[in-house]
Amino acid sequence: MKNTVPQTFPNLIAHRGACKEAPENTLDAFKKAIEIGASGVEFDILLTSDHELVLTHNNDLSILTNHEGFVHSTPYSIIKTLDFGIHFSPDFKNTRAPTLTEALTLLIPHNMQIICEIKSQPKMAYFSAKNVGEVISDFGFGNRIIISSTDPLVTFHLKRMFPKIKRAVILKKSGFPFFSFNIFDKYSDVSEFHCSVTMLNKKIVNKIHAKGKKIAAWTVDSAVDLQTCMDLKIDSLITNDVPAINAMINKLT
Numbered sequence: 001m002k003n004t005v006p007q008t009f010p011n012l013i014a015h016r017g018a019c020k021e022a023p024e025n026t027l028d029a030f031k032k033a034i035e036i037g038a039s040g041v042e043f044d045i046l047l048t049s050d051h052e053l054v055l056t057h058n059n060d061l062s063i064l065t066n067h068e069g070f071v072h073s074t075p076y077s078i079i080k081t082l083d084f085g086i087h088f089s090p091d092f093k094n095t096r097a098p099t100l101t102e103a104l105t106l107l108i109p110h111n112m113q114i115i116c117e118i119k120s121q122p123k124m125a126y127f128s129a130k131n132v133g134e135v136i137s138d139f140g141f142g143n144r145i146i147i148s149s150t151d152p153l154v155t156f157h158l159k160r161m162f163p164k165i166k167r168a169v170i171l172k173k174s175g176f177p178f179f180s181f182n183i184f185d186k187y188s189d190v191s192e193f194h195c196s197v198t199m200l201n202k203k204i205v206n207k208i209h210a211k212g213k214k215i216a217a218w219t220v221d222s223a224v225d226l227q228t229c230m231d232l233k234i235d236s237l238i239t240n241d242v243p244a245i246n247a248m249i250n251k252l253t
Contacts, residue, residue, distance in 0.1 A: 009249055010229060011039035011113060011236040015219055016057060019240055023064075023088040023095050025055040030106055038242045040113030040144075042218075045100055045132060047124050052076035053100040053131055056084065059121065072121050100135050104145075113144050113236070115194075115216070117170070120151040129157035136165055148194050155188035168192035168216070173199060185211065192216060194238070197225045205232045223248055 017029025018036055025043050033041050044057040048071055061067045061074065065082040076099075085095030098106075100116070107114055116136070118128045129147075136145055148168035149155055155167045167190045193208050197217040208215055217229050218238035226248050229237055239245045 010234055011216075012242050012245055013040040013042050013113065013115060013216065013236050013238045014038040014242050015042050015238045015240045017041055017043060018242065023085040023092050025057060025097065026084060026092075026095050027098050027102065027106055028085075028092060028095060030103065033242065034107075034110055034112070036242050037246070038112065040115060040236070041107060042115040042117060042148075042238050043103060044117050044119050045128070046071040046119050047121060047128055047131065048076045048079055049073050050075045050077075051127055051131060052079075053135060054079055054097045055100065055103055056097045057119070059119070072124065100132065104135070104139050108139055111144075114146070115168070115238075116145065116147045118147060118149040118151070118154050120149065120154075125151050125153035126157050129154050130161060133158055133162035133165055137162060146192060148192070152183065152188065155190060159188050163189075166191050168194050170194045171199065172196050185213075192235075194218060197228065200228060200232055200234070202232060205234070209233075220245060 014033035016024035018032035019029055021032040022028035030041055043055050045053050046056055046059060048054055056071065058064055059071045061069050061071060064084050064087060066086060067082050080096060083094050084097045085092030116132060118132055132147060146166040146168050147158055148170050150170045155169055158165060158167050167188055169190050171193055192214045194216045197220050200217060205215060214235040216236035216238055217234045220226055220229055220237040220239045221241055226245060237245060
């Protein structure tokens with residue numbers, strides 16, 4: 001890294017919780033994120049067949065559990081019995097996938113930013129936006145909770161039904177953001193853009209910041225990616241390893 005000290009330091013957001021210390025998207029991972037001093041937590045939300053909001057990244061349940069099936073076609077009564085820690089470590093045997101309500105109940109008392117990513121599911125955009133918006137509304141709006149998604153219909157429905165809830169769009173490809181920026185700015189009125197660190201450059205960052213929008217970069221796990229984000233003055237870093245990135249930042253001081 002360059003031997004320079006940045007003027008400001010970005011927020012460090014624990015990707016799927018402290019996913020190196022505990023199974024991702026679980027209450028244990030969020031507790032670890034709190035312990036290690038993360039500025040915030042990011043997690044993934046999927047709808048079950050009976051429209052319960054559960055936290056897991058993969059619609060295919062066989063990836064993280066021993067159950068064959070998909071979240072969208074499985075009722076919550078089944079999913080709540082599955083072991084989401086079985087492939088992580090014996091220490092986390094019988095770890096369950098929390099609901100959105102359970103996650104917010106744990107996190108809200110702490111002074112942390114909370115990023116709720118609604119995963120894209122076929123024909124679920126309206127229901128996902130409605131159900132997540134209702135739960136978050138019950139906890140109060142505030143500036144610490146933001147809903148993100150790659151699905152433009154999700155952010156559109158959120159704007160229409162819950163205009164006070166902060167929204168963010170997730171961008172992955174470098175050739176896409178200039179078109180998508182105007183579309184999302186017009187129809188979804190997002191306050192943040194969550195961009196893959198691989199697509200970031202000065203032109204993109206300046207364009208987004210000029211509109212008064214914030215940028216969170218994902219997934220920042222290396223010294224090279226950290227330096228890129230520091231040089232571009234990215235607002236938040238979403239990382240799998242908060243302690244390691246924090247140590248790298250401390251070396252700059």
